[in-house]
Amino acid sequence: MLDQIANILHQACNVRGNDRLMVGVSGGPDSMSLLHILNHLGYKLIVGHFNHKLRPEASEEACIVDSFARQFGLSFISAEGDVPSYARENSMSIEEAARQLRYQFLFKQAQDNNADAVLVAHTADDQIETILLHLLRGSGLAGLTGMNYRTLPNPWSPRIPLVRPLLSTWRTEIDEYLLANNIKPITDQSNLETAYKRNRIRHELLPLLESYNPRIRNNLIHLGHILREDYSVLQDLVDTAWKSCLIEQTPGCLSFHRPGFIELPVAIQRYLLRRAVAYHLPGMVDVGFDAIERGRLFLLQDRASGQVNVLSGLWLIRNGDSFALTFNPADLPPKEFPSLAPRQIVTIIIPSRIEINNGWILEVELCSKSNLSEKQDNVTDYSYTVLMNLEELEQPLILRARKPGDRIQPLGMGGHSMKISDMMINLKLPERVRESYPLVCSGGQVIWIPGYRLSEIVRVKDESKAIVRLALFRESTT
Amino acid sequence: MLDQIANILHQACNVRGNDRLMVGVSGGPDSMSLLHILNHLGYKLIVGHFNHKLRPEASEEACIVDSFARQFGLSFISAEGDVPSYARENSMSIEEAARQLRYQFLFKQAQDNNADAVLVAHTADDQIETILLHLLRGSGLAGLTGMNYRTLPNPWSPRIPLVRPLLSTWRTEIDEYLLANNIKPITDQSNLETAYKRNRIRHELLPLLESYNPRIRNNLIHLGHILREDYSVLQDLVDTAWKSCLIEQTPGCLSFHRPGFIELPVAIQRYLLRRAVAYHLPGMVDVGFDAIERGRLFLLQDRASGQVNVLSGLWLIRNGDSFALTFNPADLPPKEFPSLAPRQIVTIIIPSRIEINNGWILEVELCSKSNLSEKQDNVTDYSYTVLMNLEELEQPLILRARKPGDRIQPLGMGGHSMKISDMMINLKLPERVRESYPLVCSGGQVIWIPGYRLSEIVRVKDESKAIVRLALFRESTT
Secondary structure, three states: OHHHHHHHHHOOOOOOOOOEEEEEOOOOHHHHHHHHHHHHOOOEEEEEEEEOOOOOOHHHHHHHHHHHHHHOOOEEEEEEOOHHHHHHHOOOOHHHHHHHHHHHHHHHHHHHOOOOEEEOOOOHHHHHHHHHHHHHHOOOHHHHOOOOOEEOOEOOEOOOOEEOOOOOOOHHHHHHHHHHOOOOOOOOOOOOOOOHHHHHHHHHHHHHHHHHOOOHHHHHHHHHHHHHHHHHHHHHHHHHHHHHHEEEEEOOEEEEEHHHHHHOOHHHHHHHHHHHHHHHOOOOOOOOHHHHHHHHHHHHOOOOEEEEEEEOOEEEEEEOOEEEEEOOHHHOOHHHOOOOOOOOOEEEOOOEEEEOHHHEEEEEEEEOOOOHHHHHHHHHHOOOEEEEEHHHOOOOEEEEOOOOOOEEOEOOOOOOOEEHHHHHHHOOOOHHHHOOOOEEEEOOEEEEEOOOEEEHHHOOOOOOOOEEEEEEEEOOOO | OHHHHHHHHHOOOOOOOOOEEEEEOOOOHHHHHHHHHHHHOOOEEEEEEEEOOOOOOHHHHHHHHHHHHHHOOOEEEEEEOOHHHHHHHOOOOHHHHHHHHHHHHHHHHHHHOOOOEEEOOOOHHHHHHHHHHHHHHOOOHHHHOOOOOEEOOEOOEOOOOEEOOOOOOOHHHHHHHHHHOOOOOOOOOOOOOOOHHHHHHHHHHHHHHHHHOOOHHHHHHHHHHHHHHHHHHHHHHHHHHHHHHEEEEEOOEEEEEHHHHHHOOHHHHHHHHHHHHHHHOOOOOOOOHHHHHHHHHHHHOOOOEEEEEEEOOEEEEEEOOEEEEEOOHHHOOHHHOOOOOOOOOEEEOOOEEEEOHHHEEEEEEEEOOOOHHHHHHHHHHOOOEEEEEHHHOOOOEEEEOOOOOOEEOEOOOOOOOEEHHHHHHHOOOOHHHHOOOOEEEEOOEEEEEOOOEEEHHHOOOOOOOOEEEEEEEEOOOO
């Protein structure tokens, strides 16, 4: 067992003989063994213990770990945290809060003490429980790979690796090691990580699976090994695809080249979208298959422009040959917004198709009552598409940029009128976009800010007989 | 449900409206629904029923399916088979034999009747049971992808696809459909495919998994969708790697370029080896992780030549910059065999290092008793390495090609002597290799055919004091 762990430390964990290692030690069997083994192998160690203060005996346990470390002449660092408060403030479970605080502590201490890595004592049993937890929760390939021997970057550091050298060691081996070396770990602690579901997996699911196949534990470890390498190959392809498709990356918006995207294999399309969602929602663990698939199929459709809500208010916006992911469409790069040429004023004939800058097109058509429902279906996907009551329009409609003093009575604001200039600031339209942004006017009044607001005056009512559909979109080359 | 299935038939199954479809119908709920749905959608159908004759009511069931087909004016073809005999002859389970005979019948009939596809009625429930079966059995990515909507080539045809349009339809939906359409399937049949393990998964494991996550069934279906696309990307990379690394492909031997292989990502190395094993063992379902990893790590080692038994007598043979997989090393391409230049005769000095054709090297050294165990360890991996008892050697040893009348007393044949020329035929050494094959001789006697036979005369005994180690190998450039 020692040879195997020494080998894993050297090869899979990439730990060097003279590295300083920060070891997380709870005092339980796994971490006490890890500490003992690392000390035996001659590594330079710092012992870190985080007191979650969730049980009365917690302080006593810190003393036990301290004296164990002292016995080997190792420096011992401990801290305590208010787990329940942290959980409340960050709306997370007690278990997740304890985990976050513990890792934050370990990595902070690792940095302050110039440690080269943080080591934790997850075993092969933890590994297969993790794989099964992910399978149950509904994971793709990533979850089924389990934990890595070495993770860098990790959520707590871009520079200090998180290392798990016991991932191939079974608890039964740990128990034998403890016995052989006369180590007395804290055994009666209600292990925080051993939450309800994990406990059920350990005591109920795994024994059942073993009754189907006695080698299931080894098979799951092998599965992890296989899938980790498979996943790594796929992620390399996603790196390449990301670089070749990315147009612009700002804190609020990612934009990509759509023709490049639709040429990618389905699997890589999915991973690229997952990565783009993770960019905006880094803490989001379970992004569902349906959300990703909804976005992906929307991008594959033969339609020019539009947007869908992928999840949690995150928009996927198509604009001709590009698409973007953003919480706020105003965060799109300026060139993604429609614009008119300086002093351009266009008289709108019904029906007509008007080309403006950058491939943007304004399509205007009359709808009969009979085909309205079909037309309205489209409207839900296209925020750049609106329906207007023909009877309220003063023709000809005019397409032009804003003028000083322009106002609009936005739909649903009870007829209250707002200045266009204030509105554009409120909508967070980028400054250089505002001056050339196309507005539709009727009788000198602004009745539509495409993509943002329609006027109350022209809204379609139940009794409206003739309806005009306006769509501003960009055509794609594919 | 009908819309969804019509859509799947069109898109995922690639079935055209005027295709002739051979439908496998057992008479159970799934296949009776499939037949009814396909007929309703207006496809041209042929009904195929295979009578496994494993139960007394089997013939009656054939009649039920026949009359159901007749009711729609469809042609009905049935056959019966002796499943137990087939199972015995091919050393397979009754279930597997039934499956093989059934598919052979369906594809034979499809071909004879010019059908464009064979359709079977596996449901979404079958799909998740299959995924879990593979997980339990110990699968990599391939098994977890489950079944495909369309499989071509398949084990029964290179040209006629196997199509499964109900893979997204749940049994509960089937039951509703049967009720709504007043279809009475054969329900009391002890479904052959529903073997013991599958039944346990259905009635024991899945309900338990649902108690962890009520959405587990959907999640497993999504997992299949995700992994199928992931797997497809990886297999495309394996195709490319295979083409770029393959040196020669004969019925008995595959040889590859090792420097190209070791540059591949670990995952692709594993898949390439799996595919090479499958080439030699097409019926082998469960090739273990350990077997593939043993072969792969052997190829990565910094050693010049040697061979390992991957599994079932299949050898992985390294020779300098190439490696080969074969059941019989004599099936290697001729250029992979060592050879002497015409009329080349070399006097062997101990120790020495002699270079012959094509980068092959004969290394000769004296071993002391003390380092023998270490040297002997090597011998197990190198069939081109032997130990000889120095006291029995008549020096100088000579390296030369065969001469008429050459004989050897092979080890373990009780001193029985054999003609070298006969021996080379028995060993299946390719004819053009034999004339130049290097032999080691002592006092005019052949004492070693490298890679094949050592002489009884020179074998190392317990009392042997001085030992000579001979190794014939090829150096690699990496």
